[in-house]
Amino acid sequence: MALQNLWDFIQQYHQCLRSPFFPVLFSLSVYLGFCLPFVILDLLAPRVALVRKYRIQQKNDISWGMMWNCVAQCLYNHVMFIFPLSVIHWYYRPTYHPSDAPELHRMILEIVACLLLFDFQYFVWHLLHHKVPWLYRTFHKVHHKYTTTFALTTEYSGAWETLSLGFFASINPRLLGCHPMTEMLFFVLNIWLSVEDHCGYDFPWSTHRLVPFGLFGGAPHHDLHHLRFKSNYAPYFTHWDRLFGTLHME
Numbered sequence: 001m002a003l004q005n006l007w008d009f010i011q012q013y014h015q016c017l018r019s020p021f022f023p024v025l026f027s028l029s030v031y032l033g034f035c036l037p038f039v040i041l042d043l044l045a046p047r048v049a050l051v052r053k054y055r056i057q058q059k060n061d062i063s064w065g066m067m068w069n070c071v072a073q074c075l076y077n078h079v080m081f082i083f084p085l086s087v088i089h090w091y092y093r094p095t096y097h098p099s100d101a102p103e104l105h106r107m108i109l110e111i112v113a114c115l116l117l118f119d120f121q122y123f124v125w126h127l128l129h130h131k132v133p134w135l136y137r138t139f140h141k142v143h144h145k146y147t148t149t150f151a152l153t154t155e156y157s158g159a160w161e162t163l164s165l166g167f168f169a170s171i172n173p174r175l176l177g178c179h180p181m182t183e184m185l186f187f188v189l190n191i192w193l194s195v196e197d198h199c200g201y202d203f204p205w206s207t208h209r210l211v212p213f214g215l216f217g218g219a220p221h222h223d224l225h226h227l228r229f230k231s232n233y234a235p236y237f238t239h240w241d242r243l244f245g246t247l248h249m250e
Contacts, residue, residue: 003101003102003103003104003107003181004100004101006101006181007100007101007181008101010181010184011097011099014097017095017097018090018095019090020083020086020087020089020090020091021083021086022086023082023086023089024078024082024083024086026184026187027078027082027187027191028074028075028078030187030188030191031074031154031155031191031195032071034151034191034192034195035151035152035154035195038150038151038195038199038200038201039067039151039152041201042061042062042067042150042151042200043062045061045062046061054201054202054203055200055201056149056200056201056202056219056220056223057148057149057200057223057227060148062148062150062200066146066150066152067150067152069156070152070153070155070156071152073155073156073157074152074155074156077155077157077158077159077162080159081159081162081163082162082163082166085163095180096180097180098179098180101179101181102178102179102181102182106179106182107179107181107182107185110173110176110178110179110182110186111182111185111186111189113176114172114173114176114178114186114190115186115189115190115193115236116237117172117175117176118168118169118172118190118235119234119235119236119237119240120240121168121172122165122168122234122235123233123234123235123240123241125164125165125168126140126233126234126235127233127244127246129161130229130230130233138160139158139160139161140157140161142156142157142158142161143156143157143158143161144226144229146226147226147227148200148223148226148227149197149198149199149200149219149222149223149226150198150199150200151195151198151199151200152198153198153226154194154195154197154198169186169187169190172186173186193207193235193236194235196218196219197217197218197219197221197222197235197236198219198222198223199219200219200223201219202218202219202220206218206219208220208221214238214249215237215238215239216236216237216238217232217234217236217237217238217241217249220249221238221249222235224248224249228248230246231246231247231248232246232247232248233246
């Protein structure tokens, strides 16, 4: 009943949901909203010892210039690439929204399935872009400009990386036949986990500490990838890196 009430509330804004502007504004606002608390922490870290103690790379501070550079690149990609593709998709494939909300157990299973599928796709994509020098130089090197991770580096990448990873995230719910509400929740969770991966902080309540048996790498896992380049290619879970011998934890 709670899911149905939520879906009915969302459905009140069906005209906005069907707009070609919605995918861009939705992803951008969710992303920047998740980044904002970490931006504030980054500004406090040089002056507040309690904040700095949770930073993974405590000796490196984040400047306004670094932050603005990342924001500018993110806005450029959204305006120049993501928005035109959203318009094309809106024109050729109008959005359909059923009246009934998804069942809770099915929604949870589909979100987990989408995450696992995206994790595998990203691992293969990421590994190839590190092992093939031309792919790294041409496409992925931009994302590795900063060896110190902070939240806004999440979407600091070129057009190819932004679009290809965005394609994986958007196609998976369609492949699995997910409800539009499930798709939206998966997008929100995927963006949050990506931001948390790049946030540069290791809190007692971070996701990797809540998931048992070291199955989830989290921010320390990905920060080490940016620092060392040659390990920890999976974005979230650790099983693919374990299987391929590319897992490294300090």
